[in-house]
Amino acid sequence: MLDIWTLRVLVEVADQGSFTGAAEKLSMTQPAVSRQIAGMERRVGVSLFRRVPRGVRPTTAGEVAVEQARDILARVNALEARLGSFTDLATGHLRMSAFPSANTWLMPEAIRRMSRAYPGLTLSLVRTGPGEALAAVRDGTVDLALLTEWELYPDLVAAKHDATQTTRPIETIEGVELVALLDEELLVGLPATHRLADQPRVRLRDLRDEVWVEGGFPDCLGPLPQLAGALGGPPRIGFFCEDWNGKQALVAAGAAVTLVPTLARSAVRRGVVLKPTSPRLPTRRLLAATTAPPFRMPAATAMLSVLTTIAARNAARG
Secondary structure (H helix, E strand, O other): OOOHHHHHHHHHHHHHOOHHHHHHHHOOOHHHHHHHHHHHHHHHOOOOEEEEOOEEEEOHHHHHHHHHHHHHHHHHHHHHHHHHHOOOOOOOEEEEEOOOOHHHOHHHHHHHHHHHHOOOOEEEEOOOOOOOHHHHHHHOOOOEEEEEHHHHOOOOOOOOOOHHHOOOEEEEEOOEEEEEEEEEOEEEEEEOOOOOOOOOOEEHHHHOOOEEEEOOOOOOOOOHHHHHHHHOOOOEEEEEOOOHHHHHHHHHOOOOEEEEEHHHHHHOOOOEEEEOEEOOOOOEEEEEEEEOOOOOOHHHHHHHHHHHHHHHHHHHHO
């Protein structure tokens, strides 16, 4: 089987018109170049060069071989350049995924900062189904994904986490590294005209008879047993809506109440007020999932740094 290096030698001999010239260009000895060409001729069973007074020229078969070799080498160079772009912060491509509340503020802000820092980098946000983000990173269809502990452990009863550890990789699952970004508090979203809207903190038991808006996972009411325990009974879910604008519209219209995580606070519309609850509901830990080193793309590492910086500053502001 012919190898790439032999094809490079073949093309260089044709370009230089001599074994000596090719040897100088390739930092080889002239006998080594001669042996490379002779070996190729033995393998293909035909002469590729003929001697002339001032060097060599390709035979008819040699011209065909040189033409094909140029095409193969061009394709190999293109492949190397294409693959190199995946590790190049100047021209690479980073594919990401996130869930709706993360897309209300955190992911757009991270994309804005990455675009300014690496203007040649192509950024794309793709959709993954509920619970599919980890598999997408593992399969290589997504380079970085935002997800929550609820997606990893649907039955998890979240506890208060140490905010000083938010940038520490907390787990690696089948080659995917999970990095904790922040712990989100769940606030109750009430109509501005609600009887409890002026309270500094809302007792969940006082909302037992309210109608609730449920959302798509993981932007949902969370671990329902904990909410039910605080309410004194299961929530009366009257509406299901995955879209944040639709959920808020229902709340602003006075039709229902809902839960709003930290990430979505900046997207709250007029007519909706957010209140901390009593008792406090379990926090929701936000995670970034990427391929574990050494296979992580530099662009994914850079985005991870941007996300942890944003999350740390957000935590510092409370």
